[in-house]
Amino acid sequence: MSNGSFEHPMDDAFSVPDDIEPLVEEIHEFIESDVEPIEQEYSAYLGSPLNYLDEDGRLRPEVEAARAEVRQRSAEEGYYALHLPEEVGGGGLSQREHFYIIEEIFRYGTGHGTGLTKSMLAWTEGPSPMLIHLDDDQREEWLQPLIEGRKSACIGITEPTAGSDITGIKTYAEKDGDEWVINGHKRYITNAPFADTAQILAKTDQGDGIDGMAMFLVDTDNPGFEPGHINQNIMMDGITSDIHLDDCRVSDDQLVGEVGQGLQLALTWINWRRVNRAGMCVGMGRYLLERMLEHANEREAFGSPIGDNQAVQWPIVETATELRAVRAFSTQLLSEFDEMSTLERLDQPSEARRTMSMLKYYPENQLFEWSDRAVQVLGGQGLMRSGGVERVFRVARNLRIPAGATEIQKQTIARTLGLGGSR
Ligand SMILES: Cc1cc2nc3c(=O)[nH]c(=O)nc-3n(C[C@H](O)[C@H](O)[C@H](O)COP(=O)(O)OP(=O)(O)OC[C@H]3O[C@@H](n4cnc5c(N)ncnc54)[C@H](O)[C@@H]3O)c2cc1C
Incomplete structure (x- = not known):
């Protein structure tokens, strides 16, 4: 696999429930059969920002074309809008089910620096649950082309x-x-x-x-x-x-x-991004854990693998433990969210708002910790643009600002706990 994944003793700990496992397997096969050839085709433009950005810092048109190709292929297979209800042409997955799909995609890290693998799911450029509030004619004109990946x-x-x-x-x-x-x-x-x-x-x-x-x-x-x-x-x-x-x-x-x-529509869009963070963070966390284990076993210093040292073992041990905690936390909270609400709802109950804010800030904070540890365990290689871990570190730092910074999530949680409502 292009994520350099390898079998390791934690594999069983990341099992996927029977109801969603066949789809996760399909997604995995699609990445190998459809996304990887596109990555090969555009490999000259991938890897480093020097390859994929022009002199103004803008994504090169070739890479944008590659992203659109992945998006459209994914839409043809019905994967691009799995998060939307079936009544508007989506896949009708619950948030808990969608977590496992996002996790699988982010096990590939950030997709060669340009998010090519990630382009198979709808993100900011795609159809959001906010657009369920369009009437039938509007859906036909504005939502359908997004679901089909023809427009962004x-x-x-x-x-x-x-x-x-x-x-x-x-x-x-x-x-x-x-x-x-x-x-x-x-x-x-x-x-x-x-x-x-x-x-x-x-x-x-x-x-x-x-x-x-x-x-x-x-x-x-x-x-x-x-x-x-x-x-x-x-x-x-x-x-x-x-x-x-x-x-x-x-x-x-x-x-x-x-x-x-x-305002409620804007928050509907933002909430969609918030709940997706859990799958992203756990997926990238697994990518980091695999890179750390690989490197600790293979890299030698002072005559033995660096993983023989407790100082190298402990950040890996802590990440493995916390990953399990965040994964269990995320699937539990997403199940609870599915029981109490849906993303398109404009008047989210207080408990649903609290759940969504917890699902954003906690996994993001953990991913930032994990990526910092991974850079340290990988040494110089962890800081190289070509390696993948450096990119996850930068993405992890970014995640804590957009779609409501960490402090805003904590403020929301505090308010749902009856604190600070007067301001
Ligand atoms: C890469 C990237 C992509 C983005 N994409 C989009 C996009 O597609 N569409 C879009 O509309 N926006 C987008 N954003 C904007 C993003 O949503 C905002 O940056 C974010 O909401 C924070 O706003 P701000 O940057 O103005 O920070 P500010 O609001 O100025 O906040 C600065 C700091 O003060 C803290 N703060 C503010 N108020 C409080 C408070 N009451 N209590 C405690 N702390 C507080 C914040 O948490 C933060 O740490 C993007 C941002 C980035 C970096």
């Missing part, structure tokens, strides 16, 4: 002066007959340079503050829509940029849900 999306919530506090956004939409005129500036928007559809959160002239917030669908061909400069970041992903909305006109039927639901 981005979501513009964050702005230069508003991140954690979404209510502070300044993007504004004014009603003009049966159209809306949107003006604003978005920042840190994943897939903005490549998206066909932008989902834009704005305040409107139809209500004050949260009551006037709305989510719009914008065709990125719209003359009022312009991606800005690439936001070169720790992941060097080449797909994150500003967006400028300058008298961007959209029609009434480009509204998701209703005016006044904008």
Whole structure:
């Protein structure tokens, strides 16, 4: 396998329940039969950011084409939208079931530095449960092309002066007959340079503050829509940029849900990302554990494998133990979430919000620890761009900010425990 995976004594500890095992096996085979040949074909553009980014820090078109190819192949097989209900053309998996699919994909680490393997599942660029709130005609026009992987999306919530506090956004939409005129500036928007559809959160002239917030669908061909400069970041992903909305006109039927639901719709999208973090972190954790075991057994120093030293054993032992704890925690909380709610729900009960925040911050914090240990165990090799572990370390550091920083998750948990509600 391209993840360099090998049999090790912990394999049995990561068993997959019978109800989802055949699908996980299919996903595994798809990666080998369909994704790996595409990786081979584009290998000259993969591995290092020097290969996959252009001089402006933007993902090269060849790599974007490879990602789109993986996405479309996956959609043809019905894997790309497993997370959506069957009624809208998705796979109808529960969050607990979907965990095992995400875990399997992230056992390959970050997919050769460009997320090629990961492109077989819908992320920021894909169809989110938020779009279940479209009516039938809108679904046909905007959701279906995303489910089929023919088009990709981005979501513009964050702005230069508003991140954690979404209510502070300044993007504004004014009603003009049966159209809306949107003006604003978005920042840190994943897939903005490549998206066909932008989902834009704005305040409107139809209500004050949260009551006037709305989510719009914008065709990125719209003359009022312009991606800005690439936001070169720790992941060097080449797909994150500003967006400028300058008298961007959209029609009434480009509204998701209703005016006044904008904030809840944005949170619906964000919650989708939050619950997916558990599978990502456990999958990447397993990748790191395998790399550590491999290296500790193979690398020799002072006449014996470095794994003979307790100092090298302990970070591996701690990671193996914590991985089991986080995996059990994650599947337990995801099962509980499935019992009490669904992702598209706009009025999430307090317990569901607490569960989603726990599912985001705790696995992410652990992954960061594991990746730091893995770099240390691998020594110089752990810091090399070509190795894979270095990239997981940078991704792990990133995860703790987007979709609600760690502190915001803890704030949500505190509020559901009856603390700090007055602020
Ligand atoms: C790589 C990347 C991709 C992204 N993709 C997208 C995207 O596709 N779409 C999109 O809309 N946004 C996106 N974002 C933006 C992301 O969601 C925000 O960066 C995040 O919500 C934090 O906002 P901020 O950066 O403005 O930090 P700030 O809100 O300025 O916060 C800075 C620090 O203060 C802390 N803080 C703030 N308020 C409190 C409080 N009340 N209590 C305690 N601590 C607090 C925060 O936790 C954080 O540690 C992306 C960001 C990155 C880095």
